[in-house]
Amino acid sequence: MGMTTPNGFDLDTTGRRIVVDPVTRIEGHMRCEVNVNDEGVITNAVSTGTMWRGLEVILKGRDPRDAWAFTERICGVCTGTHALTSVRAVEDALGITIPENANSIRNMMQLNLQIHDHVVHFYHLHALDWVNPINALRADPKKTSELQQTVSPSHPMSSPGYFRDVQNRLKAFVESGQLGLFKNGYWDNPAYRLPPEADLMATTHYLEALDLQKEIVKIHTIFGGKNPHPNWLVGGVPCPINIDGVGAVGAINMERLNQVSSIITLCEDFVRNVYLPDVVAIGGFYKDWLYGGGLSGQSVMAYGDIPERANDFSSENMLLPRGAIVGGDLSTVHDVDVRDPEQVQEFVDHSWYAYGQPGVGLHPWDGVTEAKFELGPNLKGTRTNIQEIDEGAKYSWIKAPRWRGHAMEVGPLARYIVGYAKGHEDIKTQVDGLLRTMDLPVTALFSTLGRTAARALESEYCTRLQRHFFDKLVANIKAGDSSTANVAKWDPKTWPAEAKGVGMTEAPRGALGHWIRIKDGRIENYQCVVPTTWNGSPRDAAGNIGAFEASLMNTKMERPEEPVEILRTLHSFDPCLACSTHVMSPEGEELTTVKVR
């Protein structure tokens, strides 16, 4: 059966059905089904969030000043981003402004999280879709050393002995039978193309990234008091500045600022000397693997983040760009207003929720989360043992958010396409430079590799922004301003009886919004629309498919029973379903199963 979706994808469900459940190396629970034709090309894709999200209901009646501490617990990855979005929503509702120092510190924390998440994603969640650590055991350490020096002459760790040591360590680990991290791999699949030396180099950097990530998060301990779960504060940041202080618990002094500065240097060195060169080197072996573009070539959106000046959330003040592009028209970047009830709406026609009437979208301030689990007539299997989902009916716990009715992709690639289209100078320079280095046209951006490359470029840009806000903070302190919090409206007696607000951030994986209503000092309604809700959304009433689904279309699989290509593309979104969904069944997941029907 063939049909064309309103957003231009030709679906054909006649071929074999392949089910991947759960999709591994992601946060949360997700299932994916595709149809492939006789040539192994994907002709239909269905993404199902298999968990229910119920955060909204548990915040009802809580103190809005505590909401951050709850939202920080939603997810094991972007705790700080949720907390920042939450305090912004409350500040917006209550008209609370924050000091410049607090803006600089929050930006540094957010940028640091961005870099941390991108590095961890690339090396620890995504690299294994391109890099084969088992093949690395066959590498010649001397040739690996030569490769390293060619790829990145500035990286000091490049001797043959160094690579031999890593190879031996890896060998012992693999031989111990505790494959652990590297289990569930399809290591003899021809989709892996790197020579052993490139595999060894990348696997070595997997280890270096582990060491880096634990150092760089210390910024959160310095500014947030502790990590994991740093502290946040409505009205500013919870760390006082006492620049001449010595050893004062919690206060920011010169010693701590010096530590922050050296962490920023670590980020800069790693991203420039390791991460970016690796993306170029690995990408070079997959230059013709330009699948996975999906919606990126037509509809992308970013809320923007990293305000240069405190309390100004206008588009012009955002260093990470804001905007929406629809229909692939890069010449027009629309502004995005998250307060406008006509722009961001969530639909539930194919989601396991009910709104009363079909085809209706609700703005998050008016959002409701009422579950309605029902399965379509074309389901294969039973309610408790679904073999093939019926995507013609309700089929996911993820709602379908739309921007003016359009399915949108969000995330680093969306930010970079919006920035590029707007002529954002830093972004344009970076993108043009990379395309020149790799000898690729700009259309190559609209791909799985483009998503992966955008994340690396963004990390580099974020290190520069981190340095910028560090310098700004230090200059401001030297000028005599040590204010970090505004507590004028801390007391709920100063609040209006009713208020509503919205907080926006660009989480590592895309646009994140929290919408809050406050009544009599307590939370009346709280809605989160998270990035993976956008990217992982099911179809809407009109039949538009979501970003994950679109990205899998027309991909050629080497071996349909080994879904390397599906994982590669889905991972390129850095999906995080912990906050978009919630577990459905106590029986839940066993080890990953791939079923070809």
Add this chain to the structure above:
Amino acid sequence: MAPRALILGIGNVLWADEGFGVRCVERLAQTHAFDDNVCLLDGGTQGLYLLPFLEEADILLVFDAIDYGLPPGTLKVIEGDDVPAFMGAKKMSLHQTGFQDVIATAKLLGRCPGRLVLVGCQPEEIEDYGGGLRDAIAARIDLALALGLARLADWGIIARPGQADASLLADPSVRRDAYESGRPSAEEACRIGDARVLPEGVA
């Protein structure tokens, strides 16, 4: 030099009995004091963020909710190589992926604590988002602490009556008392309505 011990509670406090491990460490901090070589940490559902804490420890004691299909409230003590090995074999801990990977990673780096012990509790209810510990599970906290502390004592880590450093535990607004007392009623927040999202619970 005295061995360094990390006492780690993991789990999601927002999911009823899933928060068992975190609540254990909270209680421990309220009731026991330790020397400076012992660190108490609320690990939440964090993965790699916990790596630096593991690397600095010679002994690791973990409290967590586990699923062995046992009667609710049953406690199990698991040691050494069985901790990650069993985690890989079955859904033992409810966030095995995160923490199992942390242990595997620490081993790959050659920096895993030499001594591992896990005190796990079979939950009664986890499908209650926004819920708290069930009474039967909360009643097991003291015994779980006693089991863990007994093992630590064998390794020379001594707990005294008193209070421990709680700076790495949860923000006060999500600690157990505040969390339980500030919770909206089930009617208001449809909290107990989770059963309706289970396939068998839907009309």
